[in-house]
Amino acid sequence: MPLRDDTSPPQPPAPMRPARPTRVASAAARATLREEPARPARTNDPERTMAEILAAATQEFAAKGLDGARIDAIADATRTSKRMIYYYFGSKEKLYRTVLEEAYRRMRETEAGLHLADQPPEAALARLVDFTFEHHWQNQDYIRLVMTENILRGEYLAQSRIIQKLNVPAIAAIRELYERGVADGVFRAGLDALDLHASISALCFFNVSNQHTFDLIFKRDGSTPRALAARRASIVDMILRHVRA
Amino acid sequence: MPLRDDTSPPQPPAPMRPARPTRVASAAARATLREEPARPARTNDPERTMAEILAAATQEFAAKGLDGARIDAIADATRTSKRMIYYYFGSKEKLYRTVLEEAYRRMRETEAGLHLADQPPEAALARLVDFTFEHHWQNQDYIRLVMTENILRGEYLAQSRIIQKLNVPAIAAIRELYERGVADGVFRAGLDALDLHASISALCFFNVSNQHTFDLIFKRDGSTPRALAARRASIVDMILRHVRA
Amino acid sequence: MPLRDDTSPPQPPAPMRPARPTRVASAAARATLREEPARPARTNDPERTMAEILAAATQEFAAKGLDGARIDAIADATRTSKRMIYYYFGSKEKLYRTVLEEAYRRMRETEAGLHLADQPPEAALARLVDFTFEHHWQNQDYIRLVMTENILRGEYLAQSRIIQKLNVPAIAAIRELYERGVADGVFRAGLDALDLHASISALCFFNVSNQHTFDLIFKRDGSTPRALAARRASIVDMILRHVRA
Amino acid sequence: MPLRDDTSPPQPPAPMRPARPTRVASAAARATLREEPARPARTNDPERTMAEILAAATQEFAAKGLDGARIDAIADATRTSKRMIYYYFGSKEKLYRTVLEEAYRRMRETEAGLHLADQPPEAALARLVDFTFEHHWQNQDYIRLVMTENILRGEYLAQSRIIQKLNVPAIAAIRELYERGVADGVFRAGLDALDLHASISALCFFNVSNQHTFDLIFKRDGSTPRALAARRASIVDMILRHVRA
DNA sequence: CATGAATGAGGCTTCATTCAT
DNA sequence: CATGAATGAAGCCTCATTCAT
Structure with missing residues (x-):
């Protein structure tokens, strides 16, 4: 996860409502063609099948939320059938929970890759904020999965045993960094690491989560490289001013 | 709109299915009609009927999002029937759009009630942040409606003609306030009012929007008066440090 | 009811599905405008109100059939409200029956206006066929009302007392005409007047009733003046050859 | 497709709600599964399921038209559920279109079975008219489906790609037949084959399509073998006189 | 006479899920 | 492992009709 100097364009937002083709066509066609068409062939590789389902499900749940997502849409985006989804994941809700868990897990993994201890406190904090914004x-x-989960009041996250274990490092790293800064005399004392983390998260999260309504209301485009760079710089600056002695 | 010194407990998160309010007392008028069965009581007051539907719909859409909301649930929370929802609002999506518009309208109205020009810049800014956090x-x-709308990528807000007009004041007030501070020499120059607004919004919005996942992950309760007060103070402080000369 | 030499273009087919405007607009508008708009004013002329309703209903039933017709659409095409339809006609089905009766009555009236006895048999028959085609x-x-009624297997016509009385003249006129021709030696004997009437009706009715499927299948346009004139001439010729001695 | 000398009684007009056929005898296969509840018997034979739906839908649409038809009624006349209709046909309108296409296809197939080239022109034409009347x-x-489609102004036929291909033979056969007759000197020249086809269709179609209103108005029963034979003879005669040299 | 508000019943359609092979 | 066929429950929406004023 390299830290780029310039904000490159984000992943293209998935198209809103991909119309699922009606069954009629294929059924009717078969009636006349009279032979089974070339199906994508079975994988026979459970690992891969599950991964494929999870990838498709992640996209769908992120695009539409839990209630808006369609099992059919997920199946259609996969080389397997709907039956496999139930075979491997049991239900839509369990699939969603797994998707959520995986998303959090990947995020934490990424965070762990940041080696903040290598740099002086101020540079490390700047890098952390910068990285979070980019990430x-x-x-x-x-982001959208987390939004969805909050719409659901954390119902599924609360059910997950797995997640509640791999999240300590994140806050520990910030605390360590902050305390190092205080010790060095570059950060002022008395701040709470969790509060600091909340601020960084809020500023970076909102930039993605609320982009649509924000842009619409203020008739602007916050997704241009220039706008992103400006916003990012502003946030980094704000956080540094906040902690500086 | 008094600004309290302490953060009072918030509105209880609406129960999933808000219990239908017990029949209103004004049923005395019924006394003339002997032996009427327990029918929902015909309002014949369109204004009220519409308002009641909108109130129920606001709760339901806020609680579940557009796809999760159920027209039946909305109707059940009303003294009218499902049919009237379609009579007045045409479709689920149009009802949602109206709810969204009303929510934005109320918010802007509230903002307009803040008289920031009466106070010195720094106090006014503190008050603005404080108020936003509280509000x-x-x-x-x-907040939840805005989250939902962002999950929908602003699809319905974009359709609304009404909204795009009453939102300029918000940013204008901040700009005026900021420029006054710069002129007074208490704020540093070179900042963008919209960027400032984004920061305030992000910090206050996230505090509500992401509370569930945040609390779960960090195993804490951010909704206690003490936690809210601390967070609010931290945000006010951060914004002030950000703009101070 | 002049008999034209050339086939002029028919009444324009009513647009397929006139979208009834949703109520939302007006209801929402009222909420802000706060005063009743200028309504078309009440007629206070029952005769005229009924006639207006019947006219609108005729169009709607002809355009969509009994089941496809919408009471709302009829009301909207009138200066009165839906309530008046029920006030004057009792139910959708009774309204339909009345429309049907009126249509038949007008048709018979028109037929009675033909003075076939004034001309020699062959010319009179030609005129009759010609007129029927045009009419x-x-x-x-x-035509479309009759089609609809046949789809309903004559259910409503069977209920109508009124209709079953004014229809004898039509066949009587043909019979008289035919017998005059036989007496004159220009028509061959042994034909049945009702059978003759059936043939004329069939040829002229089908030209209207089945125009859409016929034109589509044979990729032609049977509604041009040229096509209509040719078809009319062919039918007149066929009938005359059929009866000529 | 034998050509009978006498007009045999027609198919009884389908009962409004065709009684669901008593459980088929082949339920013997059930013997292995002990104590199964009275479930509709899962076909697992898509070909058959689709065919059954189409058959029921044909009846229902023919009986009531597109708007009058009920999806529930169709489902009830089938061993499958309403859900399967949507599984295979997508929507009521698509089902209707398929029904229409199938009806046209069967009709054209039947027509193709007539071998008019084997006989002398006059006999062949007589046979064609006779056959059409019977058919x-x-x-x-x-007939009723075509009536319904014309009430809909050919909206669905226009959408069908399939149909517009298999209908040429019909008119080609007539043209060939007519030209053979002209060459033989038994038919007069100068007629249009399509016009001739229109006349035959009109006379035979009307005999079915308008039977209810016609019989009611003239207080007769056109469906007796005697009446049908007479009408058929009259039509054959009329067409032959029309083309004879 | 006239009107806008209101409604119960029922229509079409969709969804997550399971069964038979 | 995998698949196409099948399904019950429930969702959104519409319609003819009636009520209160």
Whole structure:
């Protein structure tokens, strides 16, 4: 996850409502053609099949939320059938939970890759904010899954045993960084690491999550490289001013 | 719109299925009609009927999002029938759009009630942030509607002609306030009012929107008066440090 | 009811599905405008109101059939409200029956206006066929009502007392005409007047009733003046050859 | 497709709600599964399921038209559920279109079975008219579907790609037949084959399509073998006189 | 006479899920 | 493992009709 100097365009937002082709066509066609068409062939590789389903499901749930997502749409985006989804994941809700877990897991993994201890506190904090801003912008699916989960009041996250274990490092890294800064005399004392984390998250998250309504209301385009760079710089600056001694 | 010194407990998150309110007392008029069965009581007051539907719909859409909401649930929370929803609003999506428009309209109206020009810039800005934080926390339905609309990529907000007119004042007030501060020498120059607004919004919005996942992951309760007060103070401080000369 | 030499274009087929404007607009508008708009004013003329309703209903039933017709659409095409339809006609079905009766009555009246006895048999028969062809083409609403009624297997016509009385003249006129021709030696004997009437009706009716499928299948346009004139001439010729001695 | 000398009684007009056929005898296969509840018996034979739906839909649409038809009624006349109709046909309108296409296809197939080239022109023409008369009387469902489609102004036929290809033979056969007759000197020259086809169709179609109103108005029963034979003879005669040299 | 508001019943359609092979 | 066929429950929406004023 390299940290680029310029904000490159994000993943293209998935098209709104991909019309699922009616069954009629194929059924009617078969009636006349009288032979089974070339199906994508079975995988026979459970790992891969599951991964494929998860990828498709991630996209669909991120695009439409839990209630808006369609099992059919997920199946159609896969080389397997709807039956496999139930075979491997049991239900729509369990699939959603797995998608959510995977998204969080990947995020934490990424965070762990940041080596903030290598740099002086101020540079490390700048890098952290910068990275978070970029990461959120590049991973809009993740952001949207978190939005969805909050619409659901955290119902499924609460059910997940897995997640509640791999999240400590994130806050620990920030705390360590902050305390190092205080010790060095570059950061002022008395701040709460969790509060700091909340601020960084809020600023970076909102930039993705609320982009549509914000842009519409203020009739602007916040997704241009220039706008993103300006916003990112502003956020980094704000956080640094906030903690600086 | 008094600004309290302490953060009072927020509106209780609406119960999933708000219990239908017990029959209103004004049923005394019924006394003339002997032995009428327990029918829902015909309002014949369109204004009220529409308002009642809108209120129920606001709750339901805020609670579940557009796709999760159920027209039946909305009707059940009303003294009218499902049929009337279609009589007045035409479709689920049009009802949702109206709910969204009303929510934005109320929010803007509230903002207009703030008289920031009466105070010195720094106090006015503090008041603005403070107010925004409080207002968002007190109006979680509004926040959730905006979240839902962003999940829908602003599809319905984009359709609304009404909304795109009453939102200029918000940013104008901030700009005026900021420029006054610069002129007074208390704010540093070179900042963008819209960027400032984005920061305030992000910090206050996230505090409501992401509370569930945030609390779950960090195993804390951010909704206690103490936690809210601390967070609010931190945000006010951060914004002030950001703009101070 | 002049008999033209050339086939003029028929009444324009009513547009397929006139979208009834949703109520929302007006209801929402009222909420802001706060005063009743200028309504078309009440007629206070029952005769005229009924006639207006019947006219609108004739169009709607002819355009869509009994089941396809919408009471709302009829009301909207009138200066009165839906309530008046029920006030004057009791139900959709009774309204339909009345429309049907009126259509038949007008048709018979028209037929009675033909003075076939004034001319020699062959010319009179030619005129009759010619007239029927024209009349059917010019009164497509009537044709479509008869089609609809046949789809309903004559259910409503069977209920109508009124109709079963004014229809004898039609066949009587043909019979008289035919017998005059036989007496004159220009028509061959042994034919049945009702059978003759059936043939004339069939040829002229089909030209209107089946125009859409016929034109589509044979990729032609049977509604041009040229095509109509040719078809009319062919039918007249066929009938005359059929009866000529 | 034998050509009978006498007009046999037609198919009984389908009962409004065709009673669901008593469970088929082949339920013997059930013997292995002990104590299964009375479920509709899962076919798992798509070909058959589709065919069954189409058959029921043909009846229903022919009986009531597009708007009058009920999806529930169609489902009830089938061993499958309403859900399967949507599984295979997507929507009521698509089902209707398919029914229409199938009806036309069967009709054209039947026509193709007539070997008019084997006989001398006059006999062949007589046979053609005779056959058409019989065929229309025997296939009232087809007639009624065409009536319905004309009430809809050919909206669905226009959408069908399939149909517009298999209908040329019909008119080609007549043209060939007519030209043979002209060459033989038994038919007069100068007629248009399409016009001739229109006349035959009109006379035979009307005999079915308008039977209800016609019989009611003239207080007769045109469906007796005697009446049908007389009418058929009259039509054959009329067409032959029309073309004879 | 006239009107806008209101309604119950029923229509079409969709969805997550399971069964038979 | 995998698939196409099948399904019950429920969702949104419409319609003819009636009520209160």
